[in-house]
Amino acid sequence: MGLGKTVQTIVFLYSLYKEGHSKGPYLVSAPLSTIINWEREFEMWAPDFYVVTYTGDKESRSVIRENEFSFEDNAIRSGKKIKFHVLLTSYELITIDQAVLGSIEWACLVVDEAHRLKNNQSKFFRVLNSYKIDYKLLLTGTPLQNNLEELFHLLNFLTPERFNNLEGFLEEFADISKEDQIKKLHDLLGPHMLRRLKADVFKNMPAKTELIVRVELSQMQKKYYKFILTRNFEALNSKGGGNQVSLLNIMMDLKKCCNHPYLFPVAAVVLLPNGSYDGNSLVKSSGKLMLLQKMLKKLRDGGHRVLIFSQMTKMLDLLEDFLEYEGYKYERIDGGITGGLRQEAIDRFNAPGAQQFCFLLSTRAGGLGINLATADTVIIYDSDWNPHNDIQAFSRAHRIGQNKKVMIYRFVTRASVEERITQVAKRKMMLTHLVVRPGLGSKSGSMTKQELDDILKFGTEELFKDDVEGE
Template identity: 55%
Template sequence: MDKRMGLTSPEESEPFQIMLEMQRELRDEWLKVDRIVQHRSVPSSDPGSLPTVEYLVKWRKLQYDECTWEPEEYLTHAQPKIQRYNERIKALAPKPFISPSNRPMIPWDTKCKWLAGELRDYQVEGVNWLIKGWCNNRNVILADEMGLGKTVQTICFLGYLQFIHQIRGPFLVVAPLSTLDNWEAEFEKWVPLLDVVVYTGRARSREEIRSNEFIVEKEGKYAPKFDVLLTTYEMILKDKNLLGAIQWNFVAVDEAHRLKNCESALHEALKEFCAANKLLITGTPVQNNLRELWSLLHFLDPTKFWSLPEFEKKYSDLSEQNRVSELHALLKLHLLRRVKKDVEKSLPAKNERILRVPLSALQKKYYKCILAKNFEDLRRNNNKGARGPLINIVMELKKNCNHPYLFERPEHDNPTELAGIIKNSGKMVILDKLLVRLKETNHRVLIFSQMVRMLDILNDYLKLKGFLFQRLDGSMSRKDRQIAMESFNSPNSKDFCFLLSTRAGGLGINLATADTVIIFDSDWNP
């Protein structure tokens, strides 16, 4: 096979062998039982024998429309899954909508049986803050810095509602596609007794979920068997009429800065959902302006935060100390924000360095050409405030600063020539030196770029250098993303680098086994 691919050395063939191994691992996952969905009694072909029991099995990494009926004797390895299914069937009961009144603050023990792990002190405080907000019928924003366990705190809070207040859902968790597997794994790790259904996939697959995991009531409305429904923004928009007809006892939205535009389709769709209470989860509650903050607050409490002009008029000028104090007091009720340096003393100090590098000769040539070509636009828009043409020019300059190959690869350069990829970009010159040093000292590196085509160039560079790596961008399927992350995080992983697009890689991805982050080109927003 190596000869057919034109590979001449083990170093060249190793990445392809790893890719094939990942494909084999995926096929192995398809043979593992993920969930028992239904059961049925099948008459025996032998008149004197008892009927046999068959189970409808959902397989790992496969969708609901790929479920199969399997005889019980073929599932001896899946007895824990069958037991969980039987427990769910016995526990089926109506899930009434909980009134905002009569919500006592019931103490809870962090060593309770339903919690399968130990929270850190600040996480316990976070859960208690969520409980206090819920008891006071207050919708809130959990805005801890990335890495402090917002997911875990949310899951433990839902466990508190179910096992302390006996509210057996239904709870809705909306998250980016790239984080669904992590959410599902964290539910299983921390509160495994919660019945979690992942609602995603093709139209046929979602229809199977509704047929098997929902109970159809009168007038075509759906009532859930599950405790928690875990789904994506896209599924909310596609099936908003079906999901919006359910009375949710709690709705949590992860990476909630997606709701910063109050006129977006997602904001409008979720605002119409019937929810007893809501939680927004985001590490960046304010990215650009007060309008975005108001949009989140308006989603939580449209009665209290009903007017954007009034909010902006009141808080746009924070030069007066009393206005600052008033805004802080207002946000304190609805927003909890902690950062690592204040609560997580065990973490090593973050060492951040900005490396400034000169342009290569080819980049200087392109830079001058871009400015000369757009001279009239630059002169005409100098004092007129029209930003459109200027932003386009800035983007062209930014592409050039990354790598001139983002325009086209010059004919005199071989596209696969390592020296050309390095020498024609000032950033690549310094990156090459950095990675060689980091590899020698056994570091593991995440490399972020906004531009997927820049990832393609980095992809070529890493292959030519012989560095093993994984990649994640918006074009990858959920399965491929999860396999790449699991490969990088596995205890015996040989991967040195992980390439990520800023957009797809910034949404709750767990790559804690890396110790170095290189931001190849920074985004306008953090």
């Protein structure tokens, strides 16, 4: 997360090659969105490496295999000389082209954002496990996201002969809050993990400050919030509570309501001939947007540049309308914007003298392997269930290359599901602090019905009390 994992890895592979320890070939698997950046860094740090980027459609890949894989026809099958030193490809192609890639004997495998391997039932994990690989290197800023089971699967992928008993592992570290258990786990992890802190890598890293900004619901939001609760009264109040799926659906609706009521088609009123929303109504309908409007004015006047993260692409659409209305220039990345276009947007934003003031990003798509250190302010418009995704998000700005103090503002709607979710997320972070550096382990990463129930009912008393007082 801005610690230079990519550069360190490239230099490591290059030194293995240059010092005669290994001739390759090396397989690097990374999220599609980061492959362009990997290419650039290979050019800069390992100029003598022959790097083949293996992406594209079926035909493109066939052409790459014919021309770039070996010096002779059918050499891959018969084990003749491989032409390249490094093959750079995406997670998906590891699975899709298993027949070809799995037939090569790899000197070293590198998996970027390796928390993708946290589930040993995933196809990616099973397929990659069948490849012929001498050495494995996993890169991740978040080795532990929800529970110890995920950490075990990473260790099992690296050294299956040593870590092969999940039940035993979980039993052994069942009470991870005890100091002797933590020390034991650290000793076990020691030989398998090289941990770098930003402070180790970059001594003069500017500080970052995170502020939770509590926001009030607008009148329109209060109306819809109450409507969602009353409409689902039976599911919320039945003896055993509603089933988990219906409770999660109610929670999503309440989260949407906290963001903006226009996320419900019934509330969205198109007032302008061009089909966009009336800017004034758009802002006044949401407590968060009213606050954002005031904040952006001050940030703009102070010469800051801002990354705004939301989990919902429909919310990014509304934020686009809002930025247009306010007259701010911006860029945007979400899951629908791929490789080349994504990198162009990043390059435009990072260019010297760029006019773009804001960058809109979806938390999941914009939170991996992207360098936006030219911004010094991060606004998390709505928090992710998984606090590590938010950390990945603000690490786009707080990374090597940043020379200003970074401010992170996390919007949380007061006395709502959001406030309770933030408290649950804090508990998840405790787990990481205790295990990965001096780790609180629950065996389950998903939420129980009781927890869901608790989150949904948080703040409702106050909301409905207003009604009684108003009557």
